[in-house]
Amino acid sequence: MPEIYKPGYLEAIFGPMKSGKSEYLIRMFNELRYSDIKGIVFKPAVNTREPGIASRGSNMQLEAIVIDEKYPEKILSHLETLECKFVGIDEAQFFTDNLVDVVEDLIKKEYHVIVCGLLLSFRGEPFGPMPSLVGRANHVTRLTAICEYPNCNHWAVLTQRLIDGKPSPYDSPLVLIEKSGQSDNYEPRCVNHHQVPKKPKT
Numbered sequence: 034m035p036e037i038y039k040p041g042y043l044e045a046i047f048g049p050m051k052s053g054k055s056e057y058l059i060r061m062f063n064e065l066r067y068s069d070i071k072g073i074v075f076k077p078a079v080n081t082r083e084p085g086i087a088s089r090g091s092n093m094q095l096e097a098i099v100i101d102e103k104y105p106e107k108i109l110s111h112l113e114t115l116e117c118k119f120v121g122i123d124e125a126q127f128f129t130d131n132l133v134d135v136v137e138d139l140i141k142k143e144y145h146v147i148v149c150g151l152l153l154s155f156r157g158e159p160f161g162p163m164p165s166l167v168g169r170a171n172h173v174t175r176l177t178a179i180c181e182y183p184n185c186n187h188w189a190v191l192t193q194r195l196i197d198g199k200p201s202p203y204d205s206p207l208v209l210i211e212k213s214g215q216s217d218n219y220e221p222r223c224v225n226h227h228q229v230p231k232k233p234k235t
């Protein structure tokens with residue numbers, strides 16, 4: 034069996050909505066159960082309904098420590114009191130750019146870090162610290178989904194935001210806190226079917 038823990042190592046997992054990112058992360062941490070390595074997962078507080086990480090496609094779950102996304106450095110203070118060298122960070126795109134410094138710090142301290150999240154926002158643009166983290170990763174896992182546009186079934190690399198069933202315009206907030214009475218959801222889309230009304234031409 035290959036060594037699970039690699040000191041000072043960064044792995045990145047990214048892909049659009051419904052590409053199985055959480056499932057992938059949960060599987061990785063479940064594998065630790067068969068070793069003597071302790072792992073811990075952090076996630077941002079934004080839009081959180083539950084403390085753990087759950088996979089939509091199955092009933093797999095993973096415990097996670099919730100951190101205020103504005104203060105990713107709190108990950109470091111949490112780890113000071115924990116006997117653990119294997120660290121996961123889920124939904125990394127929601128943290129401020131300071132997460133990059135925090136991850137670099139962890140690498141220097143010989144942690145094995147796995148960051149997981151969306152590389153691109155609903156606008157199809159770089160999302161938070163994720164691109165900088167992917168650029169620093171020693172190993173990258175890129176997941177794809179299937180485009181949910183009717184009758185497409187092509188590989189999807191982008192995330193479509195829909196508000197009440199309609200594509201969300203470019204100028205709507207990057208992070209949307211759910212309002213009562215309004216339903217927003219996300220689905221994977223291919224480049225042909227990704228719609229962002231009012232998006233400026235590049």
Ligand SMILES: [Zn+2]
Nearest residue numbers: 180185223226
């Ligand atoms: Zn499509």
